[in-house]
Amino acid sequence: MRAFWAGDYEQAIGLFEQAAAGRDISIAESARMHVRMCQRRLDAARSAPKTPEEHYLYAVSLMNAQQYSEARPHLEKAVAADPRPDYHYALALTLGMLGNMDEAAASLRTAIEADSNIRRTAKNDPDFAPLLENALIRETLAGGEAGS
Numbered sequence: 761m762r763a764f765w766a767g768d769y770e771q772a773i774g775l776f777e778q779a780a781a782g783r784d785i786s787i788a789e790s791a792r793m794h795v796r797m798c799q800r801r802l803d804a805a806r807s808a809p810k811t812p813e814e815h816y817l818y819a820v821s822l823m824n825a826q827q828y829s830e831a832r833p834h835l836e837k838a839v840a841a842d843p844r845p846d847y848h849y850a851l852a853l854t855l856g857m858l859g860n861m862d863e864a865a866a867s868l869r870t871a872i873e874a875d876s877n878i879r880r881t882a883k884n885d886p887d888f889a890p891l892l893e894n895a896l897i898r899e900t901l902a903g904g905e906a907g908s
Contacts, residue, residue: 769798809834812842820850823887828857839867845875849882856891864891865900872900 763772776798779791809815815838822831835851838844848871856864871878879901882888891897 764794764798769802773798809837812838812844812847815841816847816850819854823850823854823857826857828854832858843870843874845871845878848874849878852882853885853888853891856888856894856897861891861894861896865896868897868900869903872903 761772763769763775773795776791776794780788780795782788782791809818815834819831819834819838822828822834831854832851835847835854838847839851848867852864852868852871854864855861855867868878868882882901883892892901
């Protein structure tokens with residue numbers, strides 16, 4: 761259990777497997793359960809996003825499931841490591857859906873400054889449509905356009 765609580769799941773698996781081979785059925789079953797727990801934790805650590813692109817792609821999957829609170833830290837990590845306009849755009853959408861319009865507008869502005877096509881994308885993106893109801897977002901999208 762010390763290895764398990766210390767997060768040394770590889771060592772804990774070996775020790776739990778030894779305990780599972782014992783004669784006491786209740787200890788063996790508990791040990792097998794802990795082996796499964798260790799394996800799940802190791803699998804989760806291996807599959808965690810590492811690169812900016814992996815964080816972005818994982819965040820987009822969370823956004824598609826409308827899990828914006830969970831997507832936000834992954835987008836923030838992606839933007840911090842690689843401030844691409846599409847990452848900023850996704851962050852703006854997430855922040856806006858969470859009701860953080862000032863931050864959403866700032867991220868949107870950064871995306872537009874890096875790629876002016878983002879302005880058109882935002883105006884035509886059905887996912888972005890709810891944010892267009894906000895005056896600050898509309899101002900951000902209108903900025904720099906003639907005849908808006």
